[in-house]
Amino acid sequence: MIYSYNWLREYVADIPEAKKLMTELSLHSVEVEEIDEGGIELGNVVVGELIERRTHxxxxxxxxxxxxVGEPEPRxxxxxxxxxxxxxxxxPVALAPTIIPDEIKIKERKLRGELSQxxxxxxxxxxILDREEAxxxxxxxxxxxxPIIGVLPLNETxxxxxxxxxxxxxxxFCHTGIARExxxxxNLSLNLPKTAPLPKVKPTLDIKIADTNDxxxxxxxxxxxNLGKSPDFISQRLQACGVKSINNVVDITNYIMLEFGEPTHAFDADKLSGNSIEVRRARTGETIATLDHETKTLTExxxxxxxxxxxxAVAGVIGGTESSVTDTxxxxxLEVANFSALTVRRSAKIVGLRTDGALRWEKGLSPELAEPAAARAVELLLEYAGAKVIGLTDVYPKKPELTQISLSADYLSRLSGFEFEPKVVQKLLTALxxxxxxxxxxxxxxxxVEIPxxxxxxxxxxxxxxxxxxxYGVNKIPEQQLIGALSVPNQDLELEIISKIQDHLVRCGLTETYNYSFYGADDIIxxxxxxxxxxxxxxxPLSxxxxxxxxSILPRLLDNIRTNQMQSSSIQLFEVGHLYFSDREVRQLALVISGGAxxxxxxxxLAESLLSALNINFTTSVIVEEASKCPRWGMYQGKQALRFESAGEKLGTAGILSAQVQSNWDILRGTAFVTLSIPILAKYSSTKRAMRPISIFPSxxxxxxxxxxxxxxxxxxxxVVRSHGSDLLQSIEVIDIYRGEAIPVGKKSLSFRVILQSQQQTLEMSAMExxxxxxxxxxxxxxxxTLRDK
Amino acid sequence: MKQSLSKIESAFLEEISQVSDADKIEEIRVSYLGRKAGQLTVLLRGLKDLSIEEKKLIGPAANLLRQKIESTLTEALQKAGSSAVPEFDLSLPGKISQDKSLGHLHPITQINRELIRIFQSMGFQVLEGPELDNDYYNFEGLNFPFDHPARDIQDTFFIDSKITREEPRDFTRNDWVMRTQTSNMQVRVLEQAEPPVRCIIPGRVFRNEAIDATHEHTFYQLEGFVVDENINIGQLVWTLKEIFRQIFKQEVKLRLRPGFFPFVEPGYEVDMFCVFCGGSDVSCKVCKGLGWVEMLGAGMIHPNVLAAAGYDAGRYTGFAFGIGTGRLAMLKYNIPDYRLYMQGDLRFLEQF
Incomplete structure (x- = not known):
């Protein structure tokens, strides 16, 4: 909200200068975003009097x-x-040579043969001001x-x-409120406007309130x-606060809101029929034409x-067009009422307007505020709109009791960490x-404490x-070391597993990405x-x-491949993140390898080395579509997947991205992927490790x-190799797969290496053979x- | 064959121990490693006539000997002060031996790890929590009543599918949201635990707002809270100061300003005095020369939150704070645009 500095000065004569005000208010109360000291550069513009005129x-x-223009010679x-x-x-006359706003240069020159200075x-x-063409x-x-800068309220702070x-x-949300603050x-003295009590006149309205909670x-x-122009002080203050001046009556209602924070509304009494006013909920489908030139359809x-x-009118939000105040x-x-925060908030939502009035009501204003606001409004209308009070009706079924709070000195020091002197507490609260x-x-x-x-x-x-x-100043509370019983909390096992996964994969050359948790229907297709x-x-959704x-994390990882594939001939990425289902939320690891041999x-x-690093006992098997129904076979090349399991439970799968899906994502190079479930990895990651004996005999x-x-x-x-294995077989590794020359069509050559070793003796050549x-x-x-060699 | 290898070795060692002159050393080199008639060269050449199995046995041993002879020769030459020692150049750029490059951890992972390390050393538990959560944990239990204006500040993604999760409590409404704050874990943790509790929750949060260089609809926070019998504002300040001192590896100045968050009372915005320019440089990207930089929101846990967790009124007090980890990493690593975190651009990720 915008406040006028001069207006505040009327209530707090010794108001600090702008910069200090800004810093100290921000430290003790509310956040001052900006203090605009005007600072309009007007150049050499002075008050000039027309003493003679003729046509050109x-x-x-x-x-x-x-x-x-105050110079020895007239211009x-x-x-x-x-x-x-x-x-x-x-x-206002700009004296050449000078520059006025918008960088307009004023020079002495001849206009159609006549000098203009x-x-x-x-x-x-x-x-300045309302920027009229006047x-x-x-x-x-x-x-x-x-200089006009001195006589116009231009540089309003x-x-x-x-x-x-x-x-x-x-x-x-008003000047008196912030002045009080x-x-x-x-710790400055406060001089708020004194309002006369409400005029004692007869009630002329028949006001009914359907629900006094509302x-x-x-x-x-x-x-x-008498409708007319507002006095300068009102229109200037409204303008300073960014409110347009309309006429004295409407301006005074706005002025009251800026001064006391009470939104009020004026109806044209001659456009109403009879003297009844009822405050009630709308019926579903009921409509009203409102001041924003729309017709709103309402709900209960x-x-x-x-x-x-x-x-x-929509209570507390906006008035209706038909009963609005016009030039005639x-x-x-004049309505000076009190509406419940929740009701106004819901109304404003339904009519789709968050007016300045609604903004204040939904914070919760006291019904006590209506009285001084009404008194002040009447005072201003009498003085500046030639008003006469015909009648006043105040329906106030239940005055709320003032809030009482009891605070023990012990709790105050326990929560704040500081022993306040009782007289300090007394003084600070009294100031409020x-x-x-x-x-x-x-x-x-x-x-x-009795709360105002x-x-x-x-x-x-x-x-x-x-x-x-x-x-008092929160920054004056002394720092205190955090003390308490030392406890060593159990840490989340899944988070530890994730940390290990990240380290392992980064060591293996993969880069971690973070992608959105959302995707679109197109991505699913x-x-x-x-x-x-x-x-x-x-x-x-945003879109x-x-x-x-x-x-699954895969769709966005595939998109990462697409956007990065021109930079590098092979791309290796992974991400760990949440997947969301109706009945659960689980973390997944996905990795993709695109390009390369x-x-x-x-x-x-990578997956296998990771599972070993996590000390998970696992097996792998190739599964095919027929054996396992899944709506996601479309992304697996040949509808085949490698399944990782531990104790019969699925850890995840690996596969080659199908040519169709690869082309759907505009991925240039062959791509493979692995997905693993973090909770299942955590379940089977064993903390037990037993070292195997190292054979003293050569392998x-x-x-x-x-x-x-x-x-x-x-x-x-x-x-076959493993079943042939015996104790001698230590490991087996594929070296090469070859098709082509010397290999018959329809066949392939597979080269592999086995490592043989005995725990008991040096292997003899004959045993190996x-x-x-x-x-x-x-x-x-x-x-x-058949054996390929020889 | 093996025997010849050991013969060559002992002969070489014998010869080299007797010379100290560079020319003599060169002669020895030629006699053992010479391309035409060096003793070891000849032997290696003979390997090709052996069976595969023999090759496997002899080959490695022969190569080992060759390396040993070479390094012994180099050492001897160095002792002889010879200029024949091969040139080396320490200014050549480093390279990684494998043909693939190293991988990279996402910068948010890195800042989280740094924070987690510090907090764990102070006895905090680290949790993450669900990112899709019931309205109760994200709002209602945190003292954001339904229809309260405070909810407006947090533009929320609402879920329109039916959620059927097993949860530790009944909910007022089966309304689910993408969590707008990692504070969703406060009641979740506190209702299961008995103080003292020290906990942090690093994680991703979501707000339905248009994105630009400083705003993302998906961003990162670290929530922390401590609940015990006598937790106070002074301890909150001390704890935060310790954290930032550890992160920036220097003494830091903090200041608190009143700030409104429904789940704390009193609530504060916490500023840190710029550690980059000390508030003296108007071109400073972090503080623009203003000195104070907004770092986080914090406060004393609201009694309604402690009540939602099932604690007796007044028995415990606690503080809570929420650090924007994405923003912190931006400050620390000089990242100009929040959107970079989520774009998967390797030119960005590979810098970390």
Whole structure:
């Protein structure tokens, strides 16, 4: 909200200068975003008096004026016809040479043959006031030649306070409120406007309130008025606060809101029928034409002001068009009421308007505020709108009791960490308008505090601790070491596993990415998945491509490949993140390898090395579509996947990205992927490790190349080797897969290396040869394999 | 064959021990490693006639001997002060021996790890919590009543699917949201635990707002809270100061300003005095020369939150704070644009 510094000065005469105000308020109260000291550069613009005028001999639309600008000689200035000037008028004149706002240079020059030594300035050209295309005329007693910066309220200093920082402070959305706060923070005397009591006149309205929870109070004042312009002080203050001046009656209602924080509304009494006002909820489907030139259709959540059952305003939010004050209005009903925060908030939501009024109501204002606000409004209307009070009706079924909070000195020091002197507490709370009674009890001092009606936010003792500490200065509370029983909490196992995964994969050359938790229907289709319906969705997504909650990290990883693939010939990425399902939320690891030789083998190797690093006992198996129903087979090349399991439970899968999905994502190179479930990894990651004995006898490598049918997978060969294994077999590793010259069509050559080693003795050549020959026979028998060499 | 290797070795060692002159050393080199008739060269050449198995046995041993002879020769030459020692150049750029490059941890992972390390050393438990959560834990239990204006500040993603999760408590409404704050874990943790509790929750949070260089709809926070019998504001300040002192490896100045968060009372915004320019440089990207930089929100846990966790009124007090880890990493690593975190651009990620 914007506050006028000069206006505040009226209440706090010794208000600190802008910069200090900004810093100290931010440290003790609310966040001052900016103090704008105006700072308009007006150049050499002075008050000039037209002392002689004639028409320009060469241009009918121009006039020649002789102006007294306070210099020994008058100046000749050519002016147009936008504003009618007559001899004796005093107005802003820019004296050449100078520069006025918008970088306009004023120079001495000839206009159609006649000399012009300056310019008569419109308000708009000076960028001041309401920026009308009109001239500001000065009173005759203003001395010619006075710089206008000194006589116009141009450089009005305004203070901009962040609304968010006072969300909870309904009392601060007005000048008297912030003035009260400033006086408390700076310990300055406060001089708020004194209002006369409400005029004692007869009630003339028949006011009904359907539910006093919605509307605890309604003051309706009937007045006759003379509509016209507002006095300067009102229109200037409104303008400083960014409110447009309309006419005296409307301006006064706005002025009251800026001054006391009470939103009020004026109805044209002659446009109402009869004297009934009812405050009630709308009926579903009921409509009202509102001042923003729209017709709103309402629900039962909306609170209405009605006249003869016809909606004339949305309570606390906006008035209706039909009953609004216009130039011809002569009699008004001024509404100074109180509406509940929740009701106004719901109404505002439904009519889709968060007006300045609604903004204040929804913070929660006291019904006590209506009285001074009404009195002040009447006072201003009498003085500046020629008003006469015809009647006043105040419906106030139940005056709320003042809040009482008791705060023990012990709790104050326990929560704040500081022993406050009782007289300091007394002084600080009193400065806020509280009444404090200090009592002694068995457990020490207790402050019984009566909260002033305008502080609707002070409800519990912690609120008082906050008030005392902030006014005293929270930064004066001494730091204190955190003490307490030392405990060593159990750490989350999954987080530890994730940390190990990150380290392992980064060591292996993968880069970690973070992607959005959302994707769109298009992404699901591009993945070749048939399970869009199983995704959770966002009701209000930022865009369609962010509608669904991810059930896999892969889609966005594939997109990462696409966006990075021009930079590098092989891309290796991983991400650990949450997947979201209706019944659970689980973490997943996904890794992708795109490009390079044999990406699938790299991906699988990474997964296996990771599982070993996590000390997980696992097995792998190739699974095919027929054996396992899943809506996601479309992304697996050949509808085959490698399944990792431990104790029969699935850890995850690896696969090659199908050509179709690869092309859907515009991925250039062959890509493989692995996904693993973090909770399952955590379940099987063992903390037990037992070292295997290291043989003191040498190990012997043995390379073999066999030719088999294309249809024979490596897994079958490995199975034969392992079954042949015996204790000698230490490890087995594929070296090369070869097709081409010397290999018959339809066959492939697989070279592999086994490491043989005995725990008991040095292997003899003969034992090795025997083992090898037996294996070759076995491979021949079971897989029709032949030895490639020789 | 093995025997010849050991013969060559002992002969070489014998010869080299007797010379100290560079020319003589060169002669020995030629006699053993010479391309045409060096003793070891000849022997190595003979390997090709051996069976595969023999090759496997002899080959490595022969190579080992060759390396040993070479390094002994180099050492001898150095002792002889010879200029024949091969040139070396320490200014050549480093390279990583494998053909692949090293991987990289995401900068948010890195800042989180740094914070976690510090907090763990202070006895904090680290949790993460669900990112899709019930309204109760994200709002209601944190003293944001339904229809309260405070909810407006946090533009929320609402879930329109039915959620059927097993949860430790019944909810007022089955409304689910993408968590807007890692504070969603306060009640979740406190209702399961008995103080003293010291806990941090690093994690991702979501707000439905348009993105630009400083705003993301998906961003990162670290929530921390401590609950015990006598936790106070002075301890909150001390704890935060320790954390930032550890992160920036220097003494830091903090200041608190009143700030409104429904789940704390009193609530504070916490500023740190700029550790980069000391508030003296108007071109400072972090503070623009203003000195104070907004770092986090904090406060004393609201009694309604402690009540939601099931604690008796007044028995415990606690503080809570929320650090924007994405923003902190931006400050620390000089990252100009929040959106970089989520774009998966290797040119960015590989810098960390």
């Amino acid at each position: 001999p060469n241009a009918d639309s121009l006039n020649i004026g002789i102006f007294d 000749q200035i050519i002016f147009g016809g936008v504003a009618a000037l007559k001899v004796g008028d005093k107005l 300056g310019m008569c300035c419109l308000k708009s050209e000076l960028g 001239v500001h005329f000065f009173e005759p007693d203003v001395i010619n030649g006075t 305004v203070i901009d306070i962040d609304n968010k920082s006072m969300t909870h402070r309904a009392d601060l 400033i006086s408390a923070v700076f 509307c605890p109070r309604y003051i309706g004042i009937e007045l006759s008025v 959540d909306v609170l209405l002001i009605t006249n003869n059952d016809k909606a004339i 209005t002569t009699r008004i009903i 308008g509280c009444k404090v009674v200090t009592k002694k009890s068995k457990t020490g001092k207790v402050y019984n 009606w305008w502080r609707t936010d002070l409800v519990i003792r912690e609120d008082l601790v906050e008030e005392i500490v902030r006014l 591009k993945m070749g998945w048939d399970d869009q319906v199983d995704h959770l969705s966002i009701q209000n 369609e491509d962010l509608r669904y909650l991810r059930t 044999e990406p699938y083998r790299v991906a699988r190797g 012997v490598p043995l390379d073999l190349s066999v030719i088999v049918d294309e249809s024979v997978p490596w897994g079958d060969i490995e199975a 025997k083992w090898r020959d037996g294996l070759v026979v076995d491979l021949g028998k079971k897989l029709d394999a």
